[in-house]
Structure formats: C-alpha cells, structure tokens
Amino acid sequence: MGSRSDWETMERAVVTLEALDVPHEVRVVSAHRTPDLLFEYAEQAEARGLEVIIAGAGGAAHLPGMVAAKTVLPVLGVPVQSRALKGMDSLLSIVQMPGGVPVGTLAIGGAGAVNAALLAGQILGAAHPEIRSAVRDYRAARTRAVLADPDPREP
Ligand code: RP5
Numbered sequence: 001m002g003s004r005s006d007w008e009t010m011e012r013a014v015v016t017l018e019a020l021d022v023p024h025e026v027r028v029v030s031a032h033r034t035p036d037l038l039f040e041y042a043e044q045a046e047a048r049g050l051e052v053i054i055a056g057a058g059g060a061a062h063l064p065g066m067v068a069a070k071t072v073l074p075v076l077g078v079p080v081q082s083r084a085l086k087g088m089d090s091l092l093s094i095v096q097m098p099g100g101v102p103v104g105t106l107a108i109g110g111a112g113a114v115n116a117a118l119l120a121g122q123i124l125g126a127a128h129p130e131i132r133s134a135v136r137d138y139r140a141a142r143t144r145a146v147l148a149d150p151d152p153r154e155p
Helices: 003-019 035-046 065-070 088-095 110-124 129-147
Strands: 053-058 075-080
Touching: 003 053, 003 075, 003 110, 003 129, 035 065, 035 075, 053 088, 053 129, 065 088, 065 129, 075 088, 075 110, 110 129
Parallel strands: 053 075
Antiparallel strands: none
C-alpha cells in the first residue's frame, strides 16, 4: 500500500488472505515518497517468489500502475477512498492504464480490498489446489450464511 493511512482499508485484504490461508507479506511502498523502493520491490518480486501483487493506494494513486510497469506478475489495484473526492480520483488513477500494462482494478474501499484478496486466491488457485479449495469453501460459507438468515426483520 502507498501509505500507512491505507491500512484500515488494506487490512481487509489481509484478513481475507488469512481466511484463505494464503501466505503473504504486507509493505508500505509509496510511488511518490519512496520511488526507488517501489522499483526495487516490483523488480525483485518475481525472483523472491511472489505470485500476485495487491497494490492499494488513494488520491493520485500511481502505485499499482507503476508496479505493473516493472513486473509481469499480475497486479490487482485497490482504490483507497480519499477524503477529497471519495476515491473517484483513486479509481480513475488506477483503472485507466494504457493498453499493454494491465492492472486488475477492484472496487473503491473495503469491498475492493476483500475482492482483491479473493481474486488473488482465484488466480493462485490455478497452480495451488489447496487455495482453490479454500476459495470454494469461503464462497460456500457466505452462501450458507445468507440462506440461514433470509428475513431481515428477525434480529
Ligand atoms: C497515496 O496518498 C496513499 O496511497 C494514500 O492513500 C494517500 C495519502 O497518503 P498519506 O498522505 O496519508 O501518507 O499515496
């Protein structure tokens, strides 16, 4: 994520990765404040064994796009909700990549962070059957929860 201030949102991705039992690391790497670290991180990610990168950032959110420019690993971008423009700035900064350098862009805020983790699990599931199975279980648990509690008038 681009800043410690993104943690409240990005924590939801981490909680979801933990629910899927996906090994992960968490880092603050800023496109604007630590650009050299960003290049180093993205360039070394594949050799270090990372398989998917989830990049969350807000405002002028260059982090996911710049990471994607420096690696061929799949990059999932989470637009963090900004105060001034409610995350529309983040969303448009992340989603409008030029053809040739894709960033898989998720929804603004917490839902996007959760879905980034699930999508990472689905990508990883192609090579890691235990992760595919964890994603299946995660979905099934949510389906059961809705079916078990269909009347919103009941507490
Ligand atoms: C972005 O600027 C970060 O991703 C964060 O969402 C936003 C504000 O950062 P701070 O000023 O809180 O560090 O780079």
